[in-house]
Amino acid sequence: MERVEYVRELRERRAAWRRAGQRVALVPTMGHLHAGHLALISEAARYAGRVVATVFVNPLQFGAGEDFAAYPRTLERDARMLREAGCDLLFAPAETEVYPRGRDGQTFVEVPGLSDDLCGSSRPGHFRGVATVVAKLFNMVQPEVAVFGEKDFQQLLVIRRMAADLDLPIEIVGAPTVREADGLAMSSRNAYLSTAERAIAPRLYQTLIAAAARLRAGASSTEIEQEGMDALSAAGFVPDYLSIRRRADLLPPAEPPRDEADRALILLAAARLGRARLIDNLACDLGVPVA
Incomplete structure (x- = not known):
């Protein structure tokens, strides 16, 4: 498995795969991976010859007083797990690579309606942050397929709507929730x-x-x-x-x-x-x- 930190490197790998006629599937994550994430990697491999995973703790989807600073960051462990799961490339950018103009200078993507209810009501701005970072990752990786877990069902629908509304040629796949033996959804x-x-x-x-x-x-x-x-x-x-x-x-x-x-x-x-x-x-x- 290759590991890159810069969009330039990512696009070089993507261009080589395109020349070889290989489809690419993307699995975006915020890291601290578990068996549920690895199931997404396996699902992605069913749709494409190359699987790209991203690890990026996205500050734009955390509200004031939420756990952005405390969110677990275990990149070396994550990289090892992805390698063992058969992932082809890990893209793990710094915040300045994703938001070069800073958080306040970033152009935002917003999905009205779906983003405002349920989790969107109790976490204002959360889905705007999700839609923005996912849109950027879609443009960076340019996958044919992207896989998301159904545990975050509202997020899945937000991303599907965003991709449809922006005419992005990406198939959005929802993968079943992976649970512990006692039924707790892995998170x-x-x-x-x-x-x-x-x-x-x-x-x-x-x-x-x-x-x-x-x-x-x-x-x-x-x-x-x-x-x-x-x-x-x-x-x-x-x-x-x-x-x-x-x-x-x-x-x-x-x-x-x-x-x-x-x-x-x-x-x-x-x-x-x-x-x-x-x-x-x-x-x-x-x-x-x-x-």
Whole structure:
């Protein structure tokens, strides 16, 4: 595996692969890698002959008082893991390489609507930072395919909308969430959990499973969402939201459903547990009622 820090070097490698007729798949990360990231590398290899991973802790997606300074940075460990996973190239730029005019001088990319709800509501500017850095990485790497985890489902939809709206010729692939044996979604921020908090953390996913069962049984979204928030609070979380949305566009579904989009749903939740802000989601299809 090669490792580069500058866009100039990255583009030289990309140009050589293009001349050889090789497709490229991109896996953007903020590092502190785990098995979920390595699954993204494996998924990317299914779509292209060359896989590029990026490690960059993007300051623009962190708000005031968030964990940018404390976010774990383990570049040498990450590079070793990527090499063992079969990644072809690691792009690990400095902040000045990504934002040469500084954070305040950067041109921004923003996806309206999708960016303002759920995590966007509690983290203003977060998805503007995500869309901006991903757009830059797309232009730097020029991949045919980019792979993102479905755990960050809202982020996945934001990036898909951005790529479509900007006419970027990149296939955006969503890869299934990778979980620990007890159901906890793998996340770099799980490292913040104490031993006691780690024992509680799987309750987030369990709450989503219970909510999905209630949804299939015919309970109203409002009732289910409140029950879920109460259950998370009782377990020791400080819940941000538990919400039932349409998978296609994250809009609230009509009740009763008007069309197929109102039946293909996703339950999303975010909650704080100690220093960690955990997110998770669970798809739920209501099916077509018998006439």
